[in-house]
Amino acid sequence: MSRVLVNQMFKIYTQNMHYHPEAIEPKWRQKWVESQLYRVDNSSDKPKFYVLDMFPYPSGAGLHVGHPLGYIASDIFARYKRLKGFNVLHPMGYDAFGLPAEQYAIQTGVHPAHSTDENIKRYRQQLDQIGFSFDWSREVKTSDPEYYKWTQWIFLLLYTHYYDEKEHKALPISRLEQYFVANGNQDIQAATTQSEAFKASEWAAMNRAEQEDILMNYRLAYRKTGYVNWCEALGTVLANDEVKDGLSERGGHPVEKKAMMQWSLRITAYAERLLDDLATLEWTDALKAMQKNWIGRSEGAQIFFDLENRSEKIEIFTTRPDTIFGATFMVLAPEHALVKSITHPDFQATVQQYLDYVSSRSDIDRMSENKEVTGAFTGGYAIHPFTGKRIPVWIGEYVLGDYGTGAIMAVPSDDERDRLFAQRFGLDIIDVVDKSAYPGASVHEKVGSLQYSDFLNGMEVKEAIRYMLGKIEEQRIGKRKINYKLRDANFSRQRYWGEPFPIRYDQQGVPHPIESRDLPLTLPDLENFQPASGGKSPLARAENWVHQYDGFALETDTMPGFAGSSWYFLRYMDANNPDTFVSKEAVDYWQDVDLYVGGTEHAVGHLMYARFWHKFLYDLGLVPGIEPFKKLINQGMITAYGYYAENLRFHKDGHEVVLIGNASDVQKASVSSTEATFSGTGSPIRLAYVVDWLDGQNRLTKEKFLEYYTSKGKDYNVLGDVNKYCWVRDEQGEEYITVHVVQEKMSKSKFNVQNPDDIVDRYGADCFRMYEMFLGPIEQSKPWDTKGIDGVNRFLRKFWSLFYLGNDWSVESSTPSPEELKVLHTTIRKVTEDIERFSFNTCVSAFMMCVNELKRLECSKREILEPLVILLAPFAPFVTEELWELLGHTESVHTATYPKFDPTCLESDQVELPVCINGKKRDVMLVPAKASQEEIEGLVKASEIVKRNLEGKVLLKLIYVPGRMVNLVVKE
């Protein structure tokens, strides 16, 4: 008989006596599907609870061990809440539109819809393995026309509304039109990009196209020509939060500023509410701070400066109106509208030269260089509103076109950048703030007293600001203003795989919404996904599609990734409703997300946009609450160890190239073509899983390297021809390279992706779930390591063995002892408290302690084990379900009632009391629990150890903290 067969038979024979996840788990996986155990109703007598995970983008690499970390935590919480008697909504879906699928389509010709569906299938399999309690009947997929129909519908709502700053809410654009007819745009308080004023008569005189142009400047979804982040490699523009350090977040390609006509969302209209309502949320301070910074509110004044010999004015924004007497020049952003008109003919050439220089620079140039001060004089002058002096107007790169008004009054004494500019170009500096009373105060701190400032002299900065704000308004040269760093969100992508805009243009190029009864406007089938000419989306090539409406052309750009994810949490409430995006009954019942779990990488992007859309929908009366996500937990990233060769030399084409430096230097090293080149793409010199071959100093010797290479290196094909390496030699003649160990993101390109499948195959889903939780606090980032998994596996087997003594079912029904009850109720309390504060790692510890204790007590009593099975069910849903059935139950353990904590079980006659002398623990005494302070003092003083420690010393004081400890204060 073969060995395998013997093992098989042994397994079958011992089926129940030993813990066999590979038998239990598939069985329950199937049964749960059959019984629709996790299906949720939209009506119930129970209180509601909504637990949501950030839905994944289904990438080709499959789910890695980092994804489920948050899903497991939220699943435990959802299951816990269900046991506690809540009706829990816990859905899952896919953020299915996105660049990678389209890039893949360009390379391979596989349609994104097809590859996305394949990836989703794989994700679903992996998710099912782990035993999540998702209600899959509510699955959403953002690329499904039945879903994006409603994304388009919400877009049209944004298009047909403007933001009224008097009523602080979005209102129909038709109301604005009525206002224009009656009053023009005089005194309208609305969020707008319209700068020119017009009267009712002027409005009446405009043709429809001109009126549409103006209305566009008020719509919440609007078109404008602006400087956008253009990414040549991806052939599309990107939103600010999709750009990191001048490179695209996806793919790391360079990004440049380019003027383009684009759709935008007027998120800035909601800046104040997005900021203020943060206070109502249970988010971490770190996350709130990120959002606050991104919104970037600053209070100050808008001031108009007259120009010499011209009718226009320069509008500036400043937070320091008190320093206005120190304003010795002005600086405009290079793209400022007035640059052309203000430039004096004599300076035309130098200004143009400077503009050319600026446009030649990419974002990355601007950021990476050590801030060289550049600028040019326009030859124009402004008039100082208080002194009447002429002050020169410059242009300079350091003034940003899209912040504030794109122009500043420069106060070189109190602004670091203005001072550098003044020094570089020899401009006047008047030191208007005397900071001598505040030694150590930095330039930008708002302290000191004013000098050389006429009527402000002697005032403290704070007082002077207040005074000046009044003065500016009184003299009608400007007014108080609040400015936000937040920019309107670029909403156009020149890509195929996204939601088409439900917009068609007439022959004059005026946009018209597509009737909502015609939605969804679906994507055409394409075979070639390359961008069309002129930086256009591949959709532009689908002629029939573009011209499907007579006399109109469809918009060919598509919406960005954050469109679909800005409202998906609402769709889950009523996922299959064909008539509306979410029914009123559903949203009134589920309200908002009670617990949202996801990564910090979405701290500003997704979370900001989703809050914005939600507030907009609230204004329209479509959702009941002002915020979508009440409580938010950020799970940490699970990283992988990366190993990089630190000072590796290698030969190429007869040359020896020596690379010395840290790992990132080596990564970036590009060797000039005359000497040698890296084969391939210049990727980092990675050594996959080399850790077992390193010596204590992170050195890899040649001998070990060859051993490593033979066994592993070829699998990963990252090293190239091993004969091309040569080695650093130490004094003993040993050849080696130094390996730099880093923690890094898991990604397909780094060969470091760890899939959960292998772990689940080997140890079972319960073990995988508990191990991921056991790794540490949920918010913390940590490298993946399977070192400790045996501990969890042992725990599960030990737990199982409480039910089986040897080969026999050992559960018996005798009455538990007080000690056994104490173990149980200690665990109930600890686990319940810890789940409530999302400390799942300590829950696992508590279960381990509990089982260790019960094992020691040889306890197999039903009254102890039954509640314990329920308590463990959220963590290990499979094994608990099996044991629950073995205990004789016919209903699922996941519909059981959570065990009740009984504090009387923890009471005992004797308590341990630590005795400290001068804060150091010297003894632990067993004392009666109800002893008075006097009795305790007597007992403590009678202790041999205390007596010995008190010899020759004076007892000054005895501190007794009831139930905690005793401290004796003693002196020589």
Place this chain on the structure above:
RNA sequence: GCCGAAGUGGUGGAAUUGGUAGACACGCUGGACUCAAAAUCCAGUGCUAGCGAUAGUGUGCGGGUUCGAGUCCCGCCUUCGGUACCA
């Protein structure tokens, strides 16, 4: 630079409100079982000195408050995350 989080044994981490530092687990050491190995079980394990009871020392560094500090305060250092000419 600014904002935020964190620094605890060989390792992951625990200590919830200022009250026994190192729970729980991994690893390691020794032992039991075994022809042997795996698995399992038992004991030990911060560091230093000591056969030992025990003593000293110990939560990134330097100070402080307190009967008592990983926890609070002041000043630094390091790591990670965010942000970067935001007027």
